[in-house]
Amino acid sequence: MSKVVILVGTMYGNAIEAARACGAELGAQGHQVRIADTPTHADIAADPDAVLLICTSSTGMGDLPDSIMPLYCQLLDDSPALFGRQYGLIGLGDSSYENFNGGAKTIDAVFQDLGAQRLGEPIFIDGRIDYEPEKPAAEWVKSWAKFLK
Secondary structure, eight states: OOEEEEEEEOSSSHHHHHHHHHHHHHHHTTOEEEEESSOOHHHHHTOTTSEEEEEEEOBTTTBOOTTTHHHHHHHHHHOOOOTTOEEEEEEEEOTTSTTTTHHHHHHHHHHHHTTOEEOSOOEEEETTTOSSTHHHHHHHHHHHGGGOO
């Protein structure tokens, strides 16, 4: 079974709830899960074999929330090679904003620019439709887990 580190970007707690639901589902499948609710590059570097799962909301006009901003800045400043690192992406947003899920798309682009490989298609959860984002996130992670060993 795989090791999974869930990197969370949250402002009001919805993304951490979604991350916990995903962690519970992955744990029930036998995977080892660790949730980093204020992630830094150290969370990525600690176990190079762990698969990363980014679960972040967007704030304002599609910005990243404060809890994941240190990681984002470290990735931009240090440009660590992430070649061979695998990750998945869960974005929480509100489609009434022009930059729907802009924060998730921003961090996704950085991971890809640094050479990481996204596993499967991301899920972009719309807060206007899904008032409990942990439900669609947990449902999505069931099928995403097929990429894990």
